[in-house]
Amino acid sequence: MNLTYFFEELWKQYSAKTPSAEKVKSLLEAEGNKVFNDHIAIRTFNDPRVGIDVLARPFIEMGYEAKGEYHFKAKKLYAKHFEHTTDTDAPKIFISELLLEELSNELQEIIGSILDQTDADTLSQNDLLLQGRIWNTPSYTTYKRLLKESEYAAWLYVNGFCSNHFTVDVNKLKTFSTLNEVNTFLKEQGFAMNTSGGEIKGSPEQLLEQSSILADVVKVEFMESTEEITSCYYEFSYRYLNDNQRIFTGFIAGSADKIFESTDMKLQQN
Numbered sequence: 001m002n003l004t005y006f007f008e009e010l011w012k013q014y015s016a017k018t019p020s021a022e023k024v025k026s027l028l029e030a031e032g033n034k035v036f037n038d039h040i041a042i043r044t045f046n047d048p049r050v051g052i053d054v055l056a057r058p059f060i061e062m063g064y065e066a067k068g069e070y071h072f073k074a075k076k077l078y079a080k081h082f083e084h085t086t087d088t089d090a091p092k093i094f095i096s097e098l099l100l101e102e103l104s105n106e107l108q109e110i111i112g113s114i115l116d117q118t119d120a121d122t123l124s125q126n127d128l129l130l131q132g133r134i135w136n137t138p139s140y141t142t143y144k145r146l147l148k149e150s151e152y153a154a155w156l157y158v159n160g161f162c163s164n165h166f167t168v169d170v171n172k173l174k175t176f177s178t179l180n181e182v183n184t185f186l187k188e189q190g191f192a193m194n195t196s197g198g199e200i201k202g203s204p205e206q207l208l209e210q211s212s213i214l215a216d217v218v219k220v221e222f223m224e225s226t227e228e229i230t231s232c233y234y235e236f237s238y239r240y241l242n243d244n245q246r247i248f249t250g251f252i253a254g255s256a257d258k259i260f261e262s263t264d265m266k267l268q269q270n
Helices: 003-017 019-030 052-061 105-116 140-149 151-159 179-188 253-263
Strands: 037-045 064-072 077-084 092-098 163-169 201-203 208-212 217-221 226-230 233-239
Touching: 003 019, 003 037, 003 163, 019 163, 019 233, 037 052, 037 151, 037 233, 052 064, 052 077, 052 092, 064 092, 064 253, 092 151, 105 140, 105 151, 140 151, 140 226, 151 226, 151 253, 163 253, 179 208, 179 233, 201 253, 208 253, 233 253
Parallel strands: 037 092, 163 233
Antiparallel strands: 037 163, 064 077, 077 092, 201 208, 208 233, 217 226
């Protein structure tokens, strides 16, 4: 599969669900910037049919390799990030999975049933990430049940497989020199920031600063009704040089933990 085509298709699907991302990108370009993507993030379950290794397969075939791994005990998540072996402009890939065995039997049964109703051939396709929600129309009752235990599970049930967020590489912007300047610009344009854990997550000492706008809220057709649910969001990252005078390319688990909350419906109501 062609790398450029794959990311273009991911962006098309992501931006269709995330109108704010297209607006932000256009605003940054209007300021004289070329927008580079630092990383994309993907959510899944640790079921062997759709786990990290399954979703990473097309990226591995396109020249990526596994780098760091991360644990999120409170949210019951495990993640890996991948980097392209030769193309330094290729975005990093961050794939997280929900550790189902650490959740209730009821939730495990719900997710198992959802995956059971999905065609095995579909799950084995290399373009699985481009297919969105591959199971039946979601139930709002089921969504609310999942939401009580795991916002991550509820979001994935509704949104399916896609890029959860793209990330602007602030280091490569010409008209902004800090993440704080980008945040100020976004707020002046009327965008609401994720302030969970602070508007900027991370620090120069950790070699990575991250921020994000809150996820867009879109209308979703459930079996019972039409409801407004969070879709995806846009992130911004600024990276610092490490002791070897190279740009840090990893992630900080504590910061990523708060970035996850950009899709939390509770933050939309504050």
